[in-house]
Amino acid sequence: MTTFRSLFTILIGFTAINAVVSQCDCINSGPDETICEWACTYFIYCQNNNEIRIDCPVGEVVNVDNGTCDTVENVPPPCGVLRNCTGKADGYYANTDDNCLSYHYCEGEQFMSNNICNDGLVFDEAQQICNWPANVCPPCGDGSGDVIEPCTRTS
Ligand SMILES: *[C@@H]1O[C@H](CO)[C@@H](O)[C@H](O)[C@H]1NC(C)=O
Numbered sequence: 001m002t003t004f005r006s007l008f009t010i011l012i013g014f015t016a017i018n019a020v021v022s023q024c025d026c027i028n029s030g031p032d033e034t035i036c037e038w039a040c041t042y043f044i045y046c047q048n049n050n051e052i053r054i055d056c057p058v059g060e061v062v063n064v065d066n067g068t069c070d071t072v073e074n075v076p077p078p079c080g081v082l083r084n085c086t087g088k089a090d091g092y093y094a095n096t097d098d099n100c101l102s103y104h105y106c107e108g109e110q111f112m113s114n115n116i117c118n119d120g121l122v123f124d125e126a127q128q129i130c131n132w133p134a135n136v137c138p139p140c141g142d143g144s145g146d147v148i149e150p151c152t153r154t155s
């Protein structure tokens, strides 16, 4: 039993570590700050073989054009679009004006941030994750795959 539990802990630990490894390869990166991974709320750049992660403060988003955190108003879509969270429960919502390629987070009826799904995925409000379009109900996906019937948006 103890052995089983240790193995379990190791597996969970391994998964957690795996999840935070970035796509950046900073070997031989030189002094230039090259952004190698970003989303609306953080970016990672390489400099002198080091990988440096910047998390934007609440209320700011990544302006990938100039490699900084910036106020939402100064940043182009999808990160820089203010969303209306009035009357919405805490949670993640698809940005339907962006074909659900991005989504936003509301907490306490306040808009917290936008974020972007990985390539090929759209936001699935029912499951609160980015998902394959076939597995997401319209209008974000086509609902032809693995969905809970009837296929209706939950919000
Ligand atoms: C970054 O660029 C935006 C325009 O996209 C500009 O409004 C903003 O002031 C710039 N920020 C800095 C720190 O240069």
Ligand SMILES: *[C@@H]1O[C@H](CO)[C@@H](O)[C@H](O)[C@H]1NC(C)=O
Pocket (backbone or CB within 6 Å): 084, 085, 086, 087
């Ligand atoms: C935000 O949504 C609420 C509820 O639907 C609405 O009453 C309000 O006018 C909206 N605010 C803006 C700025 O669009």
